[in-house]
Amino acid sequence: MITPRFEVSQDDEFVIIKVRISNTRFSAKAVEMIADDDKFIFSLAPYYLRLRFSGSIVDDERAKAEFVPKEESILIRMPKMNKGEVFLDLDLPAKLLARTENSERKLPLIEEVGETNNVESLAQEAQNFDWEVEQVEQQPARLVPQFFYGFNNQYSNMMEVSLSNGNDINELSNPDKMDPDERINERLIKENLKFDPEYYANEYLTQKYFPQDSNIKQILCWENPIRIQHKNRSETEFTTEEHERMMDLPRKSYLVDNVRPLYYTIVCLLYGYLYELRQNEGELTVESGWTVGKLVPQLSCLDSQLIQSNNKTETNMLRVVAITMARRSLCYPLVRNFEMVTTVWDDVYCTLRCGSRAVLKALLACRELFRFHDIYYIYCNIWLNDLCAWTMNNASDTVLRNLGHELRKTVAEIKKREIVFEKILADDSEELEFVNLTDIEELAEISYSESIAASS
Known part of the structure; x- marks a missing residue:
């Protein structure tokens, strides 16, 4: 059976469904329609459509369907059980198509088990939730080790083909055979190696003393449209193209072991995407997928844990998320500037405060950077397809908005001195030294002052 294209709207009394049946001979006798509480079924061979609404509909004498020849569509008007009720998310066709495991059990579209049983309880908890680091009991070693990664840690042995084709987003030496702590350790080592103090110092001095030679002020002043939306408290709207992208998402239920890593991954992806968007003042380039992939540790290092299980100091x-993203922002993109980091976090804040629809819109745009790439598509397969579907169907507005609020407070408390790298600073030394951004800026100021004195 073929799922037809369709559009759904509403008024106070009816849900209005336009089903497109191009290239099909219409026969009223062949049409079947069923209204069962929140479920609507339409059938006209070879088309079959099943939708689930947020409210209940009824099939009584007010129900009406008519064929519109010029539009090759059937216009259906199904009465609402409760007149005046507003049905939610009628502009999200993929969400209306989502399946439930058993309609009689009335399970949510996505059931989450573990420490948090469902989205409703997590949303209630979100009001006063402090996003603490979870304490995870160390599992006994397996006789045959298994290495999982990606969405809900449900993928394995999927990186080899991508690596053989030259995946330069990947930062791991052997991603299919590394446990979570090994991924973190290699990520931290690679960040320390990649960080260039001279690059950072040069950008710092150029911005401060030679602003005419730097475009950083212009980049920082660029106003992301999400800030305007947040300021005006306007609703997120989706384009026809975005609807098509949603229709391509997986239509399946997920048993999520722990939802917190998913929210942290959403934050990291939003940050990576919004960093690249601001860096190019609203434009995306052929290199945007690489930049976002490098910034996001869940992609480049398959690291959803972000902190070692034996780390007892960070709570x-x-x-952890904010410092991790700051470190990577000062290693990989073209623009490496701490003020840029804090500005992008404000963009993330505005997106989260606009709720799940705004988050989904950004994630869909981020997914497009990888979807048709010959190599980077793997990150859609292991992360972005599932995460977009999960966000559309089950991410909680309350949790996302609370997350934005808590994240903003956390970022505001992080100082330059807390962004630390291990580097070999002397040419004749092999010892690693801890260096932070404040140290680098102070050394840069001394060097600049000495150069001015020498030239005068």
Whole structure:
């Protein structure tokens, strides 16, 4: 059976469904329609459509269907059980198509098990949730090790083909055979190696003393449209193209072991995408997929844990996320500037505060950077397809908005001195030294002052 293209709207009394049946001979006798509480079924061979609404509909004498020849469509008007009720998300066709495991059990579209049983309880908890680092009991070693990654840690042995084709987003030496702590250790080592103090110092001095030679002020002043939306408290709207993208998402239920890593991954992806968007003042380039992939540790290092399981000093996972993304922002993109980091976090804040629809819109745009790439498509397969579907169907507005609020407070408390790298600073030394952004800026100021004095 073929799922037809369709559009859904509403008024106070009816849900109005336009089903397109191009290249099909219409026969009223062949049409079957069923209204069962929140479920609507349409059937006209070879088309079959099943939708689930947020409210209930009824099939009584008010129900009406008519064929519109010029539009090659059937216009159906199904009465609402409760007149005046507003049905939600009628402009999200993929969400209306989502399946439930058993309609009689009335399970949510996505059931989450574990520490948090469902989205409703997590949303209630979100009001006062402090996003602490979770304590995970160390599991006994397996006789045959298994290495999982990606959405809900449900993928394995999928990186080899991508690597053989030259995946330059990947930062791991052997991603299919590394446990979570090994991924973190290699990520931290690669960040320390990649960080260039001279690059950072040069950008710092150029911005401060030679602003005419730097476009950083212009980049920082660029106003992301999401800020305007947040300021005006306007609703997120989706384009026809975005609807088509949603229709391509997986239509399946997920048993999520722990939802927190999914929210942290959403934050990291939003940050990576919004960093690249601001870096190019609203434009995306052929290199945008690489930049976002490098910034996001869940992609480049398959690292959803972000902090070693034996780390007893850090208690706030949002702080871990913020520092991790700051470090990567000062290693990989073209623009490496701490003020840029804090500005992008404000963009992330505005997106989260606009709710799940705004988050989904950004994630869909981020997914497009990878979807048709010959090599980077793997990140859609292991992360973005599932995460977009999960966000559309089950991400909680309350949790996302609370997350934005808590994240903003956390970012505001992080100082330059806390962004630390291990580097070999002396040419004749092999010892690693800890260096932070404040140290680098102070050394840059001394060097600049000495050069001015020498030239005068």
